[in-house]
Amino acid sequence: MTDSFGIGFVSAGFITRESHAPSVGYLPDVHVAGIQNRTRENAESLADTCREEGWGDPSVYGEDAVADLVADPDVDGLWVTSPNFTRVDVVEAAVEALEDGAELQGIALEKPVARNLREANRIVDLVEGADLPHAYLENWPHEPDIDKLRTLLWEQGRGAGRPYIARSQAEHGGPHSGWFWDGRKQGGGALTDMLCHALAGNDFLLSDPNGGDDLEPVSVSADTETIKWQQDDYADQLEADFGIDFRSNPVDDYARTTVRYEDEDGRTVVSEATGSWCYVGSGVRRTIELLGPEYSGQVLSDDESSSVFFSDELGEGEGWAEKQTATSGRMPIAAADVVTAGFVAENRDAVAAFRAGENGTLDLSDGVRILRLCMAAYKAAEDGADVDLRDADLEGYTPPPARE
Numbered sequence: 334m335t336d337s338f339g340i341g342f343v344s345a346g347f348i349t350r351e352s353h354a355p356s357v358g359y360l361p362d363v364h365v366a367g368i369q370n371r372t373r374e375n376a377e378s379l380a381d382t383c384r385e386e387g388w389g390d391p392s393v394y395g396e397d398a399v400a401d402l403v404a405d406p407d408v409d410g411l412w413v414t415s416p417n418f419t420r421v422d423v424v425e426a427a428v429e430a431l432e433d434g435a436e437l438q439g440i441a442l443e444k445p446v447a448r449n450l451r452e453a454n455r456i457v458d459l460v461e462g463a464d465l466p467h468a469y470l471e472n473w474p475h476e477p478d479i480d481k482l483r484t485l486l487w488e489q490g491r492g493a494g495r496p497y498i499a500r501s502q503a504e505h506g507g508p509h510s511g512w513f514w515d516g517r518k519q520g521g522g523a524l525t526d527m528l529c530h531a532l533a534g535n536d537f538l539l540s541d542p543n544g545g546d547d548l549e550p551v552s553v554s555a556d557t558e559t560i561k562w563q564q565d566d567y568a569d570q571l572e573a574d575f576g577i578d579f580r581s582n583p584v585d586d587y588a589r590t591t592v593r594y595e596d597e598d599g600r601t602v603v604s605e606a607t608g609s610w611c612y613v614g615s616g617v618r619r620t621i622e623l624l625g626p627e628y629s630g631q632v633l634s635d636d637e638s639s640s641v642f643f644s645d646e647l648g649e650g651e652g653w654a655e656k657q658t659a660t661s662g663r664m665p666i667a668a669a670d671v672v673t674a675g676f677v678a679e680n681r682d683a684v685a686a687f688r689a690g691e692n693g694t695l696d697l698s699d700g701v702r703i704l705r706l707c708m709a710a711y712k713a714a715e716d717g718a719d720v721d722l723r724d725a726d727l728e729g730y731t732p733p734p735a736r737e
């Protein structure tokens with residue numbers, strides 16, 4: 334019998350409450366040990382839920398108390414699920430606590446690692462300087478359907494040749510909190526929020542499950558647009574809901590990118606990705622495809638595989654699915670979506686790795702690699718020209734929506 338692994342969450346927001354904490358219900362030797370959050374009451378209400386659901390009996394820490402969370406002897410791993418602009422401060426506070434004698438087995442960061450490569454590299458330096466195992470929390474590669482799609486096509490298709498095109502879309506109707514809409518806080522717009530999932534998914538699908546595959550990203554082309562949310566009615570809605578002046582500080586709500594890779598024989602492999610906050614439908618819309626010389630496969634949005642229909646007579650409810658924009662019509666059922674969306678698998682993977690003193694299957698270097706593709710995409714869109722990934726210096730690059 335292994336001792337239960339205690340997770341300490343930095344933040345009690347949507348992703349912690351709806352995905353990471355519930356994932357613990359599927360992980361028998363893991364519990365929620367602590368929750369630190371700016372608004373203490375929100376951490377307390379999540380702690381109550383954890384107790385009710387049997388996910389743990391977490392201690393609660395308020396604003397600026399990251400060091401106390403790290404020093405909590407029941408916390409074995411730190412899960413940083415706070416907004417993008419807080420990441421460097423959180424990791425600095427955590428590493429200082431370690432220098433003061435606290436102990437952790439590992440640290441895991443939600444996507445994206447940070448707002449730009451300067452911040453991300455600073456985080457990697459701090460974590461590796463502290464000799465702390467790390468994991469990158471990007472759920473797409475851990476999704477059972479995406480993982481199986483990759484295994485099946487690579488295994489069955491290998492004789493014909495490697496897959497050469499991955500094509501992913503990630504869209505919903507727009508984020509639920511104001512900070513996502515502020516490019517200076519978020520680091521960008523739909524590109525860093527949604528398209529980063531699609532890029533990570535494509536990157537995973539195109540890489541050989543047996544390893545040893547030398548796929549080099551070579552160039553990036555991209556477009557970014559603000560299509561919907563700058564329109565008067567929608568900009569007014571953002572002002573009313575979040576106090577955001579989107580007319581003066583717009584960010585992209587649509588992004589498209591093509592990444593050209595070369596395999597070890599110099600042959601072209603392509604990743605096509607789009608992301609947007611312009612989709613109005615029953616929740617999150619995704620299509621994920623992988624194509625090879627004699628095969629293809631796809632994973633589609635949850636609502637296409639299982640759904641329910643209600644007439645307008647039954648409207649006015651609160652809804653239950655992520656980014657649900659109506660309560661009547663056809664809706665995804667979304668049962669056990671922390672399993673189907675990969676959160677259980679990604680947390681199982683990180684905990685197992687930390688227990689063994691290792692990095693997760695995806696670690697911060699993967700997060701930095703995907704963030705570099707995002708930065709290249711912003712630059713390609715800004716310059717209207719492809720970015721050559723083999724010699725581009727993107728360390729100092731700040732995407733236009735994130736500039737002061």
Ligand SMILES: NC(=O)c1ccc[n+]([C@@H]2O[C@H](COP(=O)([O-])OP(=O)(O)OC[C@H]3O[C@@H](n4cnc5c(N)ncnc54)[C@H](OP(=O)(O)O)[C@@H]3O)[C@@H](O)[C@H]2O)c1
Nearest residue numbers: 344345346347348371372375414415416417443444445510
């Ligand atoms: N993998 C996925 O599919 C996925 C999905 C959603 C989000 N995410 C990622 O998860 C991260 C968090 O997103 P979310 O949706 O959970 O955000 P959210 O719902 O807006 O929650 C934000 C959390 O951070 C706290 N916070 C807000 N402003 C803060 C500040 N200035 N200083 C310190 N804490 C602050 C909030 O505390 P209060 O209680 O005080 O408001 C809240 O607990 C993001 O990086 C996002 O990209 C990933």
